[in-house]
Amino acid sequence: PSLLINHCALFHLRQIHPLSLSMVDRKPDPSATDKSVSSKFNAFRIICVNDIYTFDNASGHGGFASVSTLINRLRSEYGKNCFVTVNGDFLGGSSLAEQTKGKVIIDILNYMNIDAVVLGNHEFDFSTQVLEERISESNFSWFGSNVTSSVTEDHIPGTISTKVIKSDDGLQIGVFGICTPSTPFISYPCKTTQFSDPVQCSRVMIDTLKAEADPDLVVALTHLRQTGDLELAENINGIDVILGGHDHDPFLLHKNRTLILKCGQNGYWVGVLDIKWRRLNGSFEHYLTMSLQSTCDVDQDPGVLDIAGRHYADQNPEHALLDLDEPIVEMLGVPLDTRTSTLRVSEASSGNLVADCLYAFFTSYGAEPDLALINGGFIRGDKLYDRERDGSHITKRIVFEEMPFPKNAVCIDISGISLLGAIEQHIRDYPHASGAFPHFSSNVRIQFTHDKIAGNRIHLFTINNIEIDHTRRYRLATSAFIASGGDGCSHYYNTIVVPELPERRISDIVVWALERHRDQNTPVYLNVDGRITDSSSK
Incomplete structure (x- = not known):
């Protein structure tokens, strides 16, 4: 296989312009006879954000309202061949989220038609029991591959450990999600909620995905520190892309044939993974391009502002007089x-x-x-x-x-x-x-x-x-x-x-x-x- 990298370096930046990182890979496709064969490239897009604690763009960029507008714009370019994720830390961390115990966030993410989220530490700010209530109110998938009950060994009700995304033209992407094992020390999960080792759990998830569907690509949604994502990339073969959270600054890197992207906090940037792919001469060929799109000067979605405004009025009637x-x-x-x-x-x-x-x-x-x-x-x-x-x-x-x-x-x-x-x-x-x-x-x-x-x-x-x-x-x-x-x-x-x-x-x-x-x-x-x-x- 050949590997082309436009920028093989660490980006840890505060500026507002887009950044990108690209690679191409060709590998044998043992099931090529069972999948469509085409000489033209097909396209699929994954959009992600993480660690959002604001609703409007009071600081000039960021906030759910601007993120919603930009996501809709980016999603419209790909139609159904698009998958949108939030990589942890969204339920808590703002005064309104705290007052509603995350209910306002669920209403906003439902409105935005988010496809999936991964559990982060702030999802447990109100206990595992309240988290289960929020999950039941949502219209999207929740990944918590390494989060289980110490009593039953089952995953949190409503969460999933793996999922295979299938595009209309035959691409299969295996997805799993990892939450930081530090959660019990920085949030409030129930005592029976346990968080297994990210590396060990990821190995099991990859084996599970290969057994279920042998997907073309594997994407890990993580809520780990930068060192944790690097540890996954260094120690595990089979993860093509890590879309992360937990850190509050943007980060793009290629490590051990794995691309890593974090968007930074508050929706200042929206992450985009573009996949160009085809099956040709018995091989699956794909090009991956990552970029960070700024929400600076992006119009705010009035629907998001309306949801936040209604919840605020319900929670703070006295503030109407202040x-x-x-x-x-x-x-x-x-x-x-x-x-x-x-x-x-x-x-x-x-x-x-x-x-x-x-x-x-x-x-x-x-x-x-x-x-x-x-x-x-x-x-x-x-x-x-x-x-x-x-x-x-x-x-x-x-x-x-x-x-x-x-x-x-x-x-x-x-x-x-x-x-x-x-x-x-x-x-x-x-x-x-x-x-x-x-x-x-x-x-x-x-x-x-x-x-x-x-x-x-x-x-x-x-x-x-x-x-x-x-x-x-x-x-x-x-x-x-x-x-x-x-x-x-x-x-x-x-x-x-x-x-x-x-x-x-x-x-x-x-x-x-x-x-x-x-x-x-x-x-x-x-x-x-x-x-x-x-x-x-x-």
């Missing part, structure tokens, strides 16, 4: 930065703001916290606010959209040695982006060296300019998610939740703190002042 865009207080200092690319690898002004608000809130109620912490994955807007464009004041709408998870804040008592261990767990993936990356109140200073072994990286940890004492107990203000060991931070397991404190959502606490500044006629000064730094280069 002006969510009324300025609360002026923000001075550095810009408000909620970009994923900042929050998940370094100190960010938004993370500092939230941590400071938590600290101020519990201090005002007499809880006497020693420090406050929030994980970078809690803030979702992925935006760098510009004062000339967005104004210098923050509003309730900004707060609620940036912090959609309705999670309460808590205070926990934790030993110094466990606190140190927990922070080591927060930064274990660094320099790779992680939603666990921590952001602290202004009285904390942490320095770490990332080229040391994970778990032994921190060499400076002070609270109020005093080195942390391994033997004393500290009071930490954080989210209930983190306090319960979320993001795989198991050192929080042996902690005590402080009782009889107000139960407030973190977004409401931030509004409370901002309104205190307003009432005192003082602006909020945003800063990035070295609360957590990597000293490796020093």
Whole structure:
């Protein structure tokens, strides 16, 4: 066989123009006598998106409404020979999705005539039981090849492990779907929901597909980190294409005869896999072209906006009487930065703001916290606010959209040695982006060296300019998610939740703190002042 690659390189980009990667392959077709033989090339298209948490294109691109328009345009060029997938993380992650427990998303995807989805971690944000309810309301296929019950060993009701797509002109594509096995640590599946090893499960799925139909091509829909997709490509023969999710930046690569595509988050890009194929002289010949199509300046589908608007009105009748865009207080200092690319690898002004608000809130109620912490994955807007464009004041709408998870804040008592261990767990993936990356109140200073072994990286940890004492107990203000060991931070397991404190959502606490500044006629000064730094280069 011959292999032609236009671009054999890693693309990890933020620009808005389309990108593409192509290859051609010819292989013997043992069943050519049973399938149509043609000298002309036929065409099939797979369209995909992943990790969408927004409905409109408030940032100038992205959102379900623009994605719907672009998908319809791309699908119309191929008619029935087209398959549309969403590769995980769509049910949760926005305030409206949280309020409706994903119902608004199901209505939108049904309206968009999506063909299939693969389970991601956010599909379990409301429990496996609620997920089953959402599945029953949908009109599309759900892949969860490695997700089963530990009691029955069955897949989640309504999900499938494999499927063979058959085009009108005879192409057969085998499809399976893999969810990240980290889901129990970053979401809320039922305790009996288990996630098997992606590599082992994929081998079984390929064997199953070959036994069922011996498809011309095999496509894996995945919700794994980039390293997980690369592991599949490196260790498994038989996967022609991996269409992935979970990572929030776009990614195209050819690895070990497998093409890998991720679209990035929020529908900023829509991924396209074009397949040109024919059967000739006993061989199946195919050309694969991948591209990323930007949703910048794409019109929004009014049907999607109408569905979201109706759900919003049903869930928030009181907001009809409120002006969510009324300025609360002026923000001075550095810009408000909620970009994923900042929050998940370094100190960010938004993370500092939230941590400071938590600290101020519990201090005002007499809880006497020693420090406050929030994980970078809690803030979702992925935006760098510009004062000339967005104004210098923050509003309730900004707060609620940036912090959609309705999670309460808590205070926990934790030993110094466990606190140190927990922070080591927060930064274990660094320099790779992680939603666990921590952001602290202004009285904390942490320095770490990332080229040391994970778990032994921190060499400076002070609270109020005093080195942390391994033997004393500290009071930490954080989210209930983190306090319960979320993001795989198991050192929080042996902690005590402080009782009889107000139960407030973190977004409401931030509004409370901002309104205190307003009432005192003082602006909020945003800063990035070295609360957590990597000293490796020093």
